[in-house]
Structures are given as structure tokens and as C-alpha cells.
Amino acid sequence: xxxxxxxxxxxxxxxxxxxxxxxxxxxxxxxxxxxxxxxxxxxxxxxxxxxxxxxxxxxxxxxxxxxxxxxxxxxxxxxxxxxxxxxxxxxxxxxxxxxxxxxxxxxxxxxxxxxxxxxxxxxxxxxxxxxxxxxxxxxxxxxxxxxxxxxxxxxxxxxxxxxxxxxxxxxxxxxxxxxxx
Amino acid sequence: xxxxxxxxxxxxxxxxxxxxxxxxxxxxxxxxxxxxxxxxxxxxxxxxxxxxxxxxxxxxxxxxxxxxxxxxxxxxxxxxxxxxxxxxxxxxxxxxxxxxxxxxxxxxxxxxxxxxxxxxxxxxxxxxxxxxxxxxxxxxxxxxxxxxxxxxxxxxxxxxxxxxxxxxxxxxxxxxxxxxxxxxxxxxxxxxxxxxxxxxxxxx
Numbered sequence: 001x002x003x004x005x006x007x008x009x010x011x012x013x014x015x016x017x018x019x020x021x022x023x024x025x026x027x028x029x030x031x032x033x034x035x036x037x038x039x040x041x042x043x044x045x046x047x048x049x050x051x052x053x054x055x056x057x058x059x060x061x062x063x064x065x066x067x068x069x070x071x072x073x074x075x076x077x078x079x080x081x082x083x084x085x086x087x088x089x090x091x092x093x094x095x096x097x098x099x100x101x102x103x104x105x106x107x108x109x110x111x112x113x114x115x116x117x118x119x120x121x122x123x124x125x126x127x128x129x130x131x132x133x134x135x136x137x138x139x140x141x142x143x144x145x146x147x148x149x150x151x152x153x154x155x156x157x158x159x160x161x162x163x164x165x166x167x168x169x170x171x172x173x174x175x176x177x178x179x180x181x
Numbered sequence: 182x183x184x185x186x187x188x189x190x191x192x193x194x195x196x197x198x199x200x201x202x203x204x205x206x207x208x209x210x211x212x213x214x215x216x217x218x219x220x221x222x223x224x225x226x227x228x229x230x231x232x233x234x235x236x237x238x239x240x241x242x243x244x245x246x247x248x249x250x251x252x253x254x255x256x257x258x259x260x261x262x263x264x265x266x267x268x269x270x271x272x273x274x275x276x277x278x279x280x281x282x283x284x285x286x287x288x289x290x291x292x293x294x295x296x297x298x299x300x301x302x303x304x305x306x307x308x309x310x311x312x313x314x315x316x317x318x319x320x321x322x323x324x325x326x327x328x329x330x331x332x333x334x335x336x337x338x339x340x341x342x343x344x345x346x347x348x349x350x351x352x353x354x355x356x357x358x359x360x361x362x363x364x365x366x367x368x369x370x371x372x373x374x375x376x377x378x379x380x381x382x383x384x385x
Contacts, residue, residue, distance in 0.1 A: 018250065018251075020247075023290070027365020043246070043250070043275065043279055044275065044278070045243070045270050045271075045272070046271025046272060046274055046275055047269070047272075048244040048268065049237075049240065049243075049269075049277060050240070050271065050272045051243075052240075052243075052248050052273075053237065053240035053242075053243030053244045053246075053272075054243045054244070054250070055246055055247060056240075056247060057212065057232075057243065057244035057245060057246065057249075057251070058247035058250055058251045059247070059251075060232070060247075060248065060250065060251075060368060060371055060372050060375065060377065061210070061247065061248040061250075061251030061252045061255075061375050061377060062251050062252065062375065062376075062377040063247070063250060063251030067248070079236065079237060079238070080237050080240060082236070083235065083237045083239035084234070084236060084240060087235070087236070087364040087365075088364040088365065088367070088368040089364070089365050089368065090368065095232050102298055120216040121286075141236075143363040162344025180331065
């Protein structure tokens with residue numbers, strides 16, 4: 001199975017049936033598969049904090065959900081985490097595709113990516129970096145079960161080591177540097 | 182329809198909230214945005230299906246959308262102020278496209294950030310929030326002309342299917358109540374009201 005098939009199957013195994021997202025290139029196979037699967041309700045949000053709010057509301061009404069986004073989108077959800085998800089003890093599953101590292105061409109992405117783990121740490125939100133196909137299902141499955149059992153959020157960061165990253169966002173060296181001939 | 186906004190009377194949020202609550206006879210969920218919006222909701226009498234936000238400005242509609250998707254047979258109402266919805270206009274486009282039949286959004290519009298010092302919002306100027314909502318795709322978005330019209334719109338809110346948005350011009354009177362600042366208690370009580378709490382086993 002591919003990484004996206006494993007994630008979808010693991011969400012399904014744990015009755016996580018709502019996927020609220022702002023799209024990202026890396027997440028495409030996962031989002032497409034969720035949209036095509038009648039077991040899932042998918043909501044394309046305009047902003048990532050919206051997706052988090054919808055997942056929060058759905059949980060309280062009995063529907064488990066995951067919010068999916070890119071690293072830069074994570075930077076928009078600080079207030080939703082700090083004033084909704086964490087204090088209300090809501091088990092939001094955050095699935096974040098990681099840009100800004102391992103060959104990123106966009107300096108803005110590299111900077112915003114550096115704010116992600118410190119923000120999660122500051123808020124005391126458990127996070128795991130998913131980098132290996134062999135351990136993906138174990139980490140994801142156990143983390144989802146822990147989140148809903150203990151009513152705490154969890155962030156699962158999809159490393160380029162797992163997904164291959166976004167080829168369109170790869171840094172390319174265009175010419176050797178130094179004095180021109 | 183361009184005269185809708187100019188023909189809307191200026192009403193009072195506490196009075197309208199009481200009228201709303203009186204008409205909720207089917208355990209409808211109500212998600213109330215921060216500040217005066219939820220102050221007046223609790224002042225109208227706490228209901229187990231009320232959710233009070235203590236932060237996350239702008240997320241009343243997304244939270245209510247989640248509730249509406251999870252429980253499609255329950256009526257769900259989002260209450261939000263003009264400043265809050267201006268912060269999250271994109272969510273109107275999301276709601277318009279998801280088309281939850283059981284969701285009603287009510288915007289209290291007094292044209293000011295009332296709780297932070299009464300600075301004007303965009304709706305005090307050029308912005309018509311009903312026109313914004315219609316443009317976002319919530320076709321059944323209307324200004325509330327007066328209290329009787331508010332009642333009538335509420336009673337007819339499911340007749341077209343799909344989501345509905347009502348906007349009321351309101352005065353600058355402060356909210357009358359205060360919810361307990363205990364997020365876990367608020368969440369637990371709300372879940373109990375929606376029948377999703379696991380705390381039942383601890384009830385004496």
C-alpha cells in the first residue's frame with residue numbers, strides 16, 4: 001500500500017469519517033481518495049482554522065474528523081488551537097504535509113516551517129513526524145486512539161521522507177556560482 | 182434587493198436572542214461566537230444544546246457546520262457578530278458549497294467592534310453582509326426587517342432547503358449575561374445536550 005492508502009485505511013479503521021482540508025499538492029492522493037469514498041465526508045475549507053473549527057464541532061456532535069493542511073496553513077491555526085482545541089480538550093487530528101525542508105525552493109516556506117514544531121511544543125500538543133512507510137500505520141493508529149481516548153489533539157507531520165515531497169517545490173541549482181567566464 | 186439593508190430596523194440583540202430561544206423547541210444546537218453574542222445567549226436562559234466560545238474569533242460558523250454535518254437531523258444555529266464574520270468571510274463560501282440543509286447563520290450587525298472599544302467595522306461603511314453572503318452562494322440570505330419578520334424567517338428557515346443566513350441590524354447595548362469561563366465544562370455540557378457525552382456513567 002502507498003502512504004496515502006495506509007492513512008485513509010487507518011482513519012477508516014478508527015471511524016474518523018470527516019476530512020476538512022485546505023488542499024496541498026502532496027495531499028492530493030489522500031484528498032482525492034477520501035472524496036471518492038462514500039465512507040468519508042469531505043469539506044474543502046477556505047482557511048485552515050476553519051477546517052479545525054469544523055472538525056471540533058463535528059467531534060462534539062459525534063463525528064470524528066481530521067484537519068489536513070500544509071505547513072504554511074498550520075501557521076494560520078494558532079488561535080484555533082490555543083483558544084478552542086486545547087482548552088476545550090478536543091481530540092482534533094491534524095495531518096500536515098511538510099514543506100520547507102529537504103530541498104525546498106521557497107524561502108518563505110522554509111521559515112514558516114520552522115514555526116510549526118515550536119508552536120506545537122508551546123501548546124503541549126503531541127506531534128509525530130511520519131517518515132517511514134513501515135511504521136506509518138502503527139504511529140497513526142495508536143496516535144488516533146490515544147487522541148480520542150484522552151481527548152487531546154495530535155499533529156501528524158508527513159515528512160518528504162515518506163511522501164517524496166512536492167517535486168514542483170524542489171530547489172534546483174541553475175548554474176554554478178562564481179565569476180562568469 | 183438593494184434596499185433590504187436600509188429598510189432593516191435597528192433591533193436589540195438580547196431581545197432577538199430571547200425570541201430565538203423561545204422558538205427552539207426541538208433541542209436545536211446553538212453555537213455562539215465570542216463576547217456579546219454568547220453573553221446574550223446565556224442571558225436568554227441556558228440550554229444544554231448551547232455552545233459558548235471563549236476565543237477562536239470567527240469560528241462560530243465552521244464549528245456549527247461541523248455539528249450540522251455530524252447530526253443532519255438536528256437544527257443548528259450559528260450566532261456571530263459582524264466583526265467576527267468579517268474575520269472569516271471564507272467560511273460562508275464553504276457553507277454555501279457544502280449546503281447543509283439544517284444550518285442557519287444569524288449575524289448580529291451593529292457596525293462596531295463593540296467589546297474592544299466600539300471601533301467601526303466594515304459594515305458601518307460600504308459592506309453589506311447579506312450581499313456578501315449571497316455572493317458567497319448562500320442564496321437565502323436576508324436582512325431582518327423587524328421582530329415579527331425575524332420570527333417569520335426563523336419559522337420558514339428550512340423551507341428552501343440548504344443553508345440560510347439572517348442578518349439583523351442591532352443597537353450597541355452590551356450583552357447581558359456571562360457564561361462560565363470553563364471550556365471543558367462548556368464542552369462537556371454541550372456534548373451531553375447533543376447526546377454524545379461519555380460522562381453519563383458518572384451522573385448520580
